[in-house]
Amino acid sequence: MYQKRVKMGIFNEAQKYIVGGVNSPVRAFKSVGGEPPFIEKGEGAYIFDIEGNKYLDYIQSWGPLIFGHCDKDTQNAIIEAVKKGVSFGAPTKVEVELAKEVLELFPHLNLIRFVNSGTEATMSAIRLARGYTGKDDIIKFEGCYHGHSDSLLVSAGSGAATFGVPSSPGVPADFTKHTLLAKYNDIESVKKCFESGDVGCVIIEPIAGNMSLVPGEKEFLGELREICNHYGAVLIFDEVMSGFRASLRGSFDIYGIKADIVTFGKVIGGGMPVGAFAGKKEIMEKLSPVGPVYQAGTLSGNPVAMSAGLTVIKKLKENPEIYKELEDKAKKLMEGFSETSKENNIDFNYNVIGSMFGFFFNKKLPKNFDEVNESDTKRYAKFHNNMLKSGFYFAPSAYETGFICTPMNEKDIENTITTYSKIVKEI
Numbered sequence: 186m187y188q189k190r191v192k193m194g195i196f197n198e199a200q201k202y203i204v205g206g207v208n209s210p211v212r213a214f215k216s217v218g219g220e221p222p223f224i225e226k227g228e229g230a231y232i233f234d235i236e237g238n239k240y241l242d243y244i245q246s247w248g249p250l251i252f253g254h255c256d257k258d259t260q261n262a263i264i265e266a267v268k269k270g271v272s273f274g275a276p277t278k279v280e281v282e283l284a285k286e287v288l289e290l291f292p293h294l295n296l297i298r299f300v301n302s303g304t305e306a307t308m309s310a311i312r313l314a315r316g317y318t319g320k321d322d323i324i325k326f327e328g329c330y331h332g333h334s335d336s337l338l339v340s341a342g343s344g345a346a347t348f349g350v351p352s353s354p355g356v357p358a359d360f361t362k363h364t365l366l367a368k369y370n371d372i373e374s375v376k377k378c379f380e381s382g383d384v385g386c387v388i389i390e391p392i393a394g395n396m397s398l399v400p401g402e403k404e405f406l407g408e409l410r411e412i413c414n415h416y417g418a419v420l421i422f423d424e425v426m427s428g429f430r431a432s433l434r435g436s437f438d439i440y441g442i443k444a445d446i447v448t449f450g451k452v453i454g455g456g457m458p459v460g461a462f463a464g465k466k467e468i469m470e471k472l473s474p475v476g477p478v479y480q481a482g483t484l485s486g487n488p489v490a491m492s493a494g495l496t497v498i499k500k501l502k503e504n505p506e507i508y509k510e511l512e513d514k515a516k517k518l519m520e521g522f523s524e525t526s527k528e529n530n531i532d533f534n535y536n537v538i539g540s541m542f543g544f545f546f547n548k549k550l551p552k553n554f555d556e557v558n559e560s561d562t563k564r565y566a567k568f569h570n571n572m573l574k575s576g577f578y579f580a581p582s583a584y585e586t587g588f589i590c591t592p593m594n595e596k597d598i599e600n601t602i603t604t605y606s607k608i609v610k611e612i
């Protein structure tokens with residue numbers, strides 16, 4: 186049961202010491218209003234704040250925790266690794282094991298490099314693609330987020346979209362002049378970019394999860410593959426979110442399209458800071474120490490994070506049927522919301538892919554960032570506040586994807602729908 190939140194002033198205190206009180210902007214609840222609960226602990230599908238309130242967690246650390254909070258296997262692997270030492274800055278066996286497990290899933294990816302975050306993965310992948318092709322221009326898509334590195338912080342969705350800052354001060358125009366912007370699911374806009382620049386690389390979320398959830402259309406992604414082949418450009422699929430989430434092999438299971446480089450993050454670290462990029466041998470061998478493109482990391486591939494990732498990836502490979510179960514639950518949730526919305530004359534549309542769901546208070550189902558921006562974000566804020574008060578933790582922004590985890594059961598989903606039908610008059 187939700188208890189009245191006692192004002193403890195911890196958010197005020199946090200703001201005295203940490204910029205905005207948070208270490209990543211969306212956590213501050215700016216776009217939905219109100220104060221973020223401070224989390225004490227998690228348990229399966231639930232989290233508990235420091236005031237003892239319990240929430241059903243549809244964020245799951247923004248994706249990583251596909252087995253929910255405190256998954257015993259992951260916890261044990263982490264504890265065992267910690268006992269042996271947290272970091273050596275030297276090669277360890279567990280890195281090799283995780284590399285093998287990941288690459289085994291993707292016939293078109295031959296070599297991998299582990300880093301510490303999704304941002305690092307995409308930043309390094311772009312450098313590698315530029316180094317490999319010798320071309321500076323890259324294409325990215327409006328509403329796709331690839332972390333906060335300079336050349337990718339142009340019309341990013343998610344946190345950046347929430348704050349209405351298409352690109353950030355501090356990023357020199359000289360850096361972003363090589364970033365050409367195309368429209369998601371619109372191949373004509375891609376052709377224009379190719380004609381206007383010397384494009385060495387295209388980066389895209391094949392399943393966009395940072396403008397809520399907008400899947401790439403199969404035909405569009407196929408044409409994107411062809412146009413990259415035609416111009417000799419490297420195609421990077423950013424699957425930091427969709428990898429091991431949309432499906433075991435992310436977009437590859439869904440579209441069968443082979444990118445030249447794929448970036449990973451989130452689930453691959455099982456809740457620990459891990460990112461990775463994997464690609465074709467001839468491209469990856471341009472990377473140091475084999476090739477001249479520099480990339481490094483003191484804590485990259487550290488055994489604690491690798492052990493967590495290895496446990497999760499192995500468990501997913503052993504239980505591939507969970508994706509169907511997660512998808513069924515996500516669909517049930519979205520169908521329930523959709524029906525309730527309809528009964529109350531609220532425009533509502535949604536997407537579900539595997540364990541990921543995204544919904545829009547919007548007359549139509551958006552296919553690109555412009556259409557996403559036609560959604561009613563004020564209504565989303567009211568939805569968020571009311572659900573939070575009732576013990577349901579949804580993303581504090583209309584631009585985020587929601588996540589189902591394995592410990593979430595039918596009853597949890599039913600309770601969420603019932604609660605939505607109770608608060609719907611308030612929104």
Ligand SMILES: *Cc1c(COP(=O)(O)O)cnc(C)c1O
Pocket residue numbers: 301302303304305307330331332333390394395423424425426427450451460
């Ligand atoms: C989260 C995310 C990133 C950035 O990952 P961080 O670990 O937050 O740096 C990059 N790309 C996509 C698609 C993401 O969802």
